[in-house]
Amino acid sequence: MAERAEPAIPTRSSWSLLGVLRRIVAMPLHDPFAFTGLVIYVLFALVALFADQLAPADPLEILFTKTGKLAANVAPGAEFLLGTTNLGRDIYGELVHGTRSALAVGLSAAIIVAIVGTVVGLVAGYFGGTTDAILMRIADMALSLPFLPFVIVLTGFLGASTSNIVLAVALLLWPNSARVIRSQVLTLRERAYVEAARVTGASQWRILFVHIAPNILPLSFVYAAIAIGWAIITEASVSFLGFGDSTSVSWGMMLQDAFSSQALSRGQYAWFVPPGLCIILVVVAGFFISRGYEEVFMPRLRGR
Amino acid sequence: MAALVQLRDVVKHFPVTRSLGELVRGEHPAVRALDGVSFDIGSGDAIAIVGESGCGKTTLGRLMLKLTEPTTGTIAFDGTALAGLAGEGLRGFRRQAQLVFQNPFDALNPRFTIYRAVAEPLLNAGIDKAEHEDRVAAAFRRVHLADLDRYLDKYPHQLSGGQLQRVVLARALVLAPRFLVADEPVSMLDVSVRAGILALMREVRDTMGLTAVYISHDLALVRYLCGRTLVMYLGRIVEDAPTDEIVRRPRHPYTQALVAAVPVPDADQPRVPLPIKGNVPDAREPPSGCSFRDRCPHAMTRCAEVAPPLREVAGGHRVACHLELA
DSSP states (O other): OOOOOOOOOOOOOOOHHHHHHHHHHHGGGTOHHHHHHHHHHHHHHHHHHTHHHHSOSOTTOOOBOTTSSBOTTOOSSSSSTTOBOTTSOBHHHHHHHHHHHHHHHHHHHHHHHHHHHHHHHHHHHHHOHHHHHHHHHHHHHHHHSOHHHHHHHHHHHHOSOHHHHHHHHHHHHHHHHHHHHHHHHHHHTTSHHHHHHHHTTOOHHHIIIIIIHHHHHHHHHHHHHHHHHHHHHHHHHHHHTTOSOTTSOOHHHHHHHHHHTTTTTTTOHHHHHHHHHHHHHHHHHHHHHHHHHHHHHOGGGOOO | OOEEEEEEEEEEEEEOOOOHHHHHHTOOOEEEEEEEEEEEEETTOEEEEEOOTTSSHHHHHHHHTTSSOOSEEEEEETTEEGGGOOHHHHHHHHHHEEEEOSOTTTSSOTTSOHHHHHHHHHHHTTOOHHHHHHHHHHHHHHTTOOSGGGTTTOOGGGSOHHHHHHHHHHHHHTTOOSEEEEESTTTTSOHHHHHHHHHHHHHHHHHHTOEEEEEESOHHHHHHHOSEEEEEETTEEEEEEEHHHHHHSOOSHHHHHHHHHSOOSOTTSOOOOOSOOSOOOOTTSOOSSSTTGGGOTTOOHHHHHSOOOOEEEETTEEEOOHHHHO
16 A cells, blocks of 8 residues: 555644634723723722722721711711711722622622523524423513512512522523524524534534534623623612612612712712712623624624 | 435425414415425435425435425435434434535534534544544545645635535545435536536545435536436426436426526527426415426316326336326
8 A cells, every 4th residue: 555645634622612712802902992891890800809908997897086986977088088977987998898799799690691591592592492482481571570679579588688689680681691692593503504513413412512602602791791780780779779788888788878868968979979980880891891792793893 | 226215205394384364274384395205316326306496306305314304205214214213323324424515605614623624523423533634634635625734724714615615525525425415516606616516526426436416406517417317396206317318308398498498508509488487386385286287388177187196108217297198
């Protein structure tokens, strides 16, 4: 047998899911909005991580002046950067520690929404039939629930803890992503390369997770980023309305305290403007990032 | 020669959404993509399935590969009914029967490199990874994609249509199948690369001893590739004969019209007007009797009453027409 010069093929390890993840990581570098959003997130994440160093005291501790009187409604200054509340708590400390609960609520809700929505969307879209009908009717039911009242009722039944607020938000937000992902799967499963995978003997689950799922992953990220904002707003709303977890510090709880003690009429802007701004910043950052991933997903949206 | 693929009275109906009236009356309207199709494909044969859009030829190809199930009727591959295949039996069938797609731009996963796309069948068939690179290289040599390293790490969008169709063919051949279905393999390609792909398909068929089915609307292409041709009209086979017979002595009026429509590479030759008129009827409500009768220049009263069966009129030549049966 004649010797043939076999062309050397380098070992190929590029896994397409990794390729998608790489693009997801690289995206903010090309999009100024997404970059801004990411910077905001990183700053808040650092604050949350080093909250104990930035504000060492317990934010719920009631402070007294040197003369032994309650340090209530102290104006912002060198001792208390943002002043104190009417109960003598350090507003700066509350703001810093509130970052933790905001990010914890936002990220955990985002992860749950992305995972549940993606899996439900994939399964419903790919298998169709009865599975699809059942999952989509459940989604319809979840979508028809009024948002805030449902969260309030659920936390009323299960207890006003942060994790129950996350649960309520996740229960209400997964149908949005599941529906959009399902519709995308419906078009992808008709593509010739999916049929090609079937003809070459790929299993159903392999087709679903190797050939279809990587194409909808950017969409999952869009919905995760949106869920971050929604969860933080919801937690703040519930806390502001007084149904939140009274043992943990959050921005919504700060707004509720300021509101009920009539901080506005006393002109204590340093009490409610900073937490309000923080909520706006984190939510807007989430939308900026989701906008960036929408463009990754739909290249047609890319501007000039 | 023993038949590799056998179809018996294969019917495929696609249910359509029912109107309220149909729902109340308990009717089940359906598109009759295939309406009783029977034929054998001998081992090593190359047959063509010809017909216009919507005649059911693509559905027929998908049925032979078990990509969809017949409503009634049976399809057997190498003596085994496809309907009962599952698990290991189905995987065994998938290793032996492959498909070449019409649109090479859509047939490859845009996120897979060319190497991964061609190695995918090996992975699915459970072949040891150590063998993959050799077998992919062999498949590439077979489709004359020389200079392997130029292609393997590319993505589909970086290749031309002709190159992509060679990659699609390499993927179909990498498991060394016995049976190949090609659904309009060159209709999406530039005319300049068609001849190359067709010659390649003929070559791999001969060297690998493949049994092949070419689905096409183009009689000129079929003549180059296939010894036998089935002409389909509205879900039925109207004529089945050696390709030379079909082209030289078409017997069914529809085949005659198809042959007359083949362009002649001579601008001075006067074009014969087509003997048929109108369009293909709605496959939900085909005409009674012979489904071709409302377009046929020779239609008789009998044609509206009885559907002509497919009968042998000469050695290896079957026609479904009352003119031939009279």
